[in-house]
Amino acid sequence: MASKKPVESSMDTIISLSKRRGFIYPSSEIYGGFAGIYDLGPMGVELANNIKTQWWNVMVRRRKDIVGLDSAIFMHPKIWVASGHVAGFSDPLIECKDCHARSRADKLLEEIGIQADEKMSEDEINKLLHDNKDRIVCPSCGKKNFTEAKKFNLLVKSNLGDFSSEGKEPAYLRGETCQGIYVNYKNIIDTMHVKVPFGIAQIGKAFRNEIAPRQFVFRCREFEQMEMQYFLRPENEMSEYDKLKEYRFNALVELGLKKENIRWKKHENLVFYAKAAYDIEYKFPFGWDELEGVHARGNYDLTQHSMHSGEKLDYFDQEKGERYTPHIIESSGGVGRLVLAMLVDSYNEEEVNGETRVVLRLPRKIAPVKVAILPLSKKDELTAPSEKIFDTLKDRFSCVYDETQSIGKRYRRQDEIGTPYCVTFDFDSLKDDAVTVRDRDTMTQDRVKIADFPAYLEENLK
């Protein structure tokens, strides 16, 4: 029956499946698209929501010491001055003198095996570019004729509330969600009776003027982050940091990512206030790259916001009779990158009876659709009871009802979106009150009484 071909999914395969099956569409496609922006289709929004729910359960619901937050996208412009983003949130930009394509200099250096990153100064980057000028080629036209690298600020400006546009700091679209957490630290302390150590978590959109958006949803200009900031006593920073690292790695394995496809990468070039920084990388088809980061940030964030706002952002430990500014460890990941990793991780091609079957072996708990209800044919005597089954399940499980095309084609469609179970109502069902239940992974079929099916699903989706 089925033989497994060892198929490495390429980015093209994933992009094409994402479009074909309603996971991810390029934004504004009828207008020719809009660089670095994507829309989630009907399957993509279900998958992303399930991933976010799972993250929220692990990072908030399971933890007595972590609370949730949903801060606004727009914040006081001074926040981005205090955080250092206005002065230093930039990437090194170079332009091809021939075709005028813009690139990130650090990424072009990395591609030829030279250690470089966005934290380096313009001089450091330009020296590396100069020393390697014969090896660095423009990804667009292949020539080797670049301008000097210049720092390019990634904050996205808006004209919110600006009716004069004279000499004022603009309102930015937030470049990361965690600033909303830092500036609510005092509110949470005052209203939620939390005691250090405690964390604040949130999920939300972030915006960056990326110079060269690339690799589909991996690097975009609008994306979603899942961030948690943990406030603690300075002397506990590194021990809690190690615990958070382990917690996040295990959470990704629990979510269903294959252990052999994730690994740690240490940041060698730390910003001056950081104590430690590691990324969890995923083995994407274009190579190992960052999925999420776990960073020990010292007391930089609270100190900066305290200085710029004039508000005290310290903590009084009543038991010890001591006042101090908590240190912060952070966990920060992108929803889009995790959606992409999940699609890559679960993509499979198999030979079935001489044909290729594409199947997404998504972990059941995050599959966009849990069960597809398929009448064998469009005859009323089969469709009416099938719709009734849909009605009994729809409030408990994410279901679809599909009566178009042959049953074989419908099975293949469901395999491609990773639906764990297909239920077929056939002519025998009229006599025995049972349906055929097909398992996505093994393609084996069970005959199950309709009355027992909700419990069957409950048990098998665990």
Ligand code: GAP
């Ligand atoms: N608060 C820390 C912070 O924002 P970051 O490494 O810049 O750190 C955290 O971003 C995570 O957000 C990354 O690990 C990645 O998953 C996601 N991310 C960052 N920039 C992104 C982009 N341009 N497109 C998609 N995801 C992005």
